[in-house]
Amino acid sequence: xxxxxxxxxxxxxxxxxxxxxxxxxxxxxxxxxxxxxxxxxxxxxxxxxxxxxxxxxxxxxxxxxxxxxxxxxxxxxxxxxxxxxxxxxxxxxxxxxxxxxxxxxxxxxxxxxxxxxxxxxxxxxxxxxxxxxxxxxxxxxxxxxxxxxxxxxxxxxxxxxxxxxxxxxxxxxxxxxxxxxxxxxxxxxxxxxxxxxxxxxxxxxxxxxxxxxxxxxxxxxxxxxxxxxxxxxxxxxxxxxxxxxxxxxx
Amino acid sequence: xxxxxxxxxxxxxxxxxxxxxxxxxxxxxxxxxxxxxxxxxxxxxxxxxxxxxxxxxxxxxxxxxxxxxxxxxxxxxxxxxxxxxxxxxxxxxxxxxxxxxxxxxxxxxxxxxxxxxxxxxxxxxxxxxxxxxxxxxxxxxxxxxxxxxxxxxxxxxxxxxxxxxxxxxxxxxxxxxxxxxxxxxxxxxxxxxxxxxxxxxxxxxxxxxxxxxxxxxxxxxxxxxxxxxxxxxxxxxxxxxxxxxxxxxx
Numbered sequence: 001x002x003x004x005x006x007x008x009x010x011x012x013x014x015x016x017x018x019x020x021x022x023x024x025x026x027x028x029x030x031x032x033x034x035x036x037x038x039x040x041x042x043x044x045x046x047x048x049x050x051x052x053x054x055x056x057x058x059x060x061x062x063x064x065x066x067x068x069x070x071x072x073x074x075x076x077x078x079x080x081x082x083x084x085x086x087x088x089x090x091x092x093x094x095x096x097x098x099x100x101x102x103x104x105x106x107x108x109x110x111x112x113x114x115x116x117x118x119x120x121x122x123x124x125x126x127x128x129x130x131x132x133x134x135x136x137x138x139x140x141x142x143x144x145x146x147x148x149x150x151x152x153x154x155x156x157x158x159x160x161x162x163x164x165x166x167x168x169x170x171x172x173x174x175x176x177x178x179x180x181x182x183x184x185x186x187x188x189x190x191x192x193x194x195x196x197x198x199x200x201x202x203x204x205x206x207x208x209x210x211x212x213x214x215x216x217x218x219x220x221x222x223x224x225x226x227x228x229x230x231x232x233x234x235x236x237x238x239x240x241x242x243x244x245x246x247x248x249x250x
Numbered sequence: 251x252x253x254x255x256x257x258x259x260x261x262x263x264x265x266x267x268x269x270x271x272x273x274x275x276x277x278x279x280x281x282x283x284x285x286x287x288x289x290x291x292x293x294x295x296x297x298x299x300x301x302x303x304x305x306x307x308x309x310x311x312x313x314x315x316x317x318x319x320x321x322x323x324x325x326x327x328x329x330x331x332x333x334x335x336x337x338x339x340x341x342x343x344x345x346x347x348x349x350x351x352x353x354x355x356x357x358x359x360x361x362x363x364x365x366x367x368x369x370x371x372x373x374x375x376x377x378x379x380x381x382x383x384x385x386x387x388x389x390x391x392x393x394x395x396x397x398x399x400x401x402x403x404x405x406x407x408x409x410x411x412x413x414x415x416x417x418x419x420x421x422x423x424x425x426x427x428x429x430x431x432x433x434x435x436x437x438x439x440x441x442x443x444x445x446x447x448x449x450x451x452x453x454x455x456x457x458x459x460x461x462x463x464x465x466x467x468x469x470x471x472x473x474x475x476x477x478x479x480x481x482x483x484x485x486x487x488x489x490x491x492x493x494x495x496x497x498x499x500x
Contacts, residue, residue: 003262003470004463009255092498101498109414159450163413163499164359165421166492167431167451169458181417184466198466200409201417208419208458212478213254216434216448220253228462242416248342248351249413249499 006227010213010220019052023136024143026050027222034148039228040140041210043221044158044173045116047136048127055082057124073098079117082126086113091250106133107241108173110160130156133174134236141176153177153230157207163249170211172203172237179231180204180239201240202230256477260463260470269302273386274393276300277472284398289478290390291460293471294408294423295366297386298377305332307374323348329367332376336363341500356383357491358423360410380406383424384486391426403427403480407457413499420461422453422487429481430454430489451490452480 013030017023023046034040048054062070062077066084070077072095080100084090087102091109094100103109106129114129130136133156141154156174161167172180180203187198210223263280267273273296284290298304312320312327316334320327322345330350334340337352341359344350353359356379364379380386383406391404406424411417422430430453437448460473 003260004465005257005259006463007255007257008459010253012253094498097496099498162451164492164497165451165454166490166496167449167454169451169454171415182466199417200461200466201412201415201419202462204415204417204419205458205461208455209258209462211450211455212452212459212475213256215254216432216450225462240416242414246347246416247414248344248349 004227004229006209006225008209008213008223008225010215011222011224012220014046014221017046017049019049019054021050023047023050024140027140027144028147030222032224034144034150034152034224035226036150037227037230039153039155039178039206039225039230040144041155041157041207041214041223041225042137042140043214043219044114044129044133044156045127045219046221047130047133047140047156047174051130051136053128053130055126055128057126069093069095069100076124078124079112079115079126082128083112083115086115086128104129105131106173107238108160114158114160114173129158129173134176134238135174137174137176137235137237145177151177151232153232153235155203155207155210157210159211170204170207172201172207172240175203175235175237175239177232178203178235179233180235180237182231203235203237203240254477254479256459256475258459258463258473258475260465261472261474262470264296264471267296267299269299269304271300273297273300274390277390277394278397280472282474284394284400284402284474285476286400287476287478287480289403289405289428289456289475289480290394291405291407291457291464291473291475292387292390293464293469294364294379294383294406295377295469296471297380297383297390297406297424301380301386303378303380305376305378307376319343319345319350326374328374329362329365329376332378333362333365336365336378354379355381356423357488358410364408364410364423379408379423384426384488385424387424387426387485387487395427401427401482403482403485405453405457405460407460409461420454420457422451422457422490425453425485425487425489427482428453428485429483430485430487432481453485453487453490 066081184198434448
């Protein structure tokens with residue numbers, strides 16, 4: 001068996017986009033020819049924007065909690081209010097860093113509930129995570145696969161910080177058409193050892209590989225990973241959420 | 251400017267290896283022809299093994315702390331003892347999961363101080379992280395680059411778990427020849443927004459991309475990333491460590 005290899009490339013030509021767009025239809029308009037085995041990685045921002053997950057700050061009445069935190073952290077109280085509304089559990093509030101770590105309705109624990117102010121047209125508009133990121137991935141997956149005539153798994157990616165490590169990396173926030181993880185538990189390695197703690201979060205690793213070609217400033221919202229031997233499945237980002245009993249950092 | 255693309259492929263032919271090996275020399279013996287722009291990702295295990303970072307359990311006298319934790323967690327007390335000796339700070343001890351989260355001398359916060367029992371020949375042998383993982387990366391980088399006639403950055407990778415997310419992913423534990431991060435702070439995106447919190451941990455993302463071709467069971471210890479536009483630099487994994495004031499989960 002020859003050594004595995006894969007290719008990762010960004011797709012050009014996705015339009016600026018606006019609320020109400022059909023992301024899958026716009027992707028198809030690019031005219032890219034998918035090949036069997038391709039995985040499509042789509043950045044969260046174009047999905048959120050198309051789904052109208054934008055909040056105009058003029059519509060936001062900040063709570064006392066938001067006003068107080070904003071005052072001590074130097075943030076806009078309406079931004080803080082949006083973050084609080086997008087959270088179901090606060091893990092840490094860090095005024096000195098202007099940072100709220102919280103859990104979203106999806107179960108993601110991340111900074112500022114994934115609420116983003118950059119790369120959205122217009123001033124004072126916050127971009128929220130898709131309401132149901134697996135459903136968003138599934139919708140794109142189904143239309144692209146139907147047109148291609150074979151399954152094209154879809155990963156929706158966003159960039160999250162990590163405790164204990166500097167910098168942000170891409171993660172998968174929505175998955176359709178493939179297993180998000182590979183579970184090696186119970187298998188033995190080449191020396192006969194049983195593998196412990198060996199669930200690989202491959203959807204997160206694929207999102208990372210995609211980020212390397214998407215870039216941050218040039219903001220290419222689409223990438224294709226070709227040649228990776230994924231496990232076909234319905235797929236869900238829920239496999240990437242830590243079971244409560246393993247959450248040591250509540 | 252055309253859309254960026256990259257290739258990731260595993261290298262076959264690295265020998266079984268033993269303590270005292272020169273990793274760079276063994277890599278060169280494979281005869282792979284590096285191209286300008288290639289990044290070499292090397293899995294921690296072959297580096298640790300070559301550097302003799304193996305501990306025979308028969309030489310380990312467990313402390314009372316190790317014996318107590320092992321008893322309640324069902325682990326081998328000698329394994330726990332090795333983990334404690336490789337730690338400079340304990341973040342969490344979780345008997346129910348048999349898990350110790352601690353900080354290593356390098357500054358990594360991870361499970362069981364990166365001490366591994368799998369994929370090392372012989373019974374009851376623990377494999378420790380390289381003593382100075384940047385130095386290990388630099389040594390390989392320098393010899394490979396000298397033979398190639400151009401710089402070949404080297405990343406030493408290991409797989410770490412993450413709080414709040416299920417599964418492990420590859421990270422960079424040693425870096426030479428490139429910047430481990432890209433700092434976008436102060437730059438504006440395509441809509442004129444200044445980018446916040448935008449340090450990308452690209453060395454970690456490259457390690458993730460490599461894992462996708464290295465695999466876990468087949469254990470290919472070497473991968474090449476070709477076509478990624480890295481920033482040439484001395485490089486260090488220290489850029490991937492969180493400054494103490496941002497460590498919210500001590």
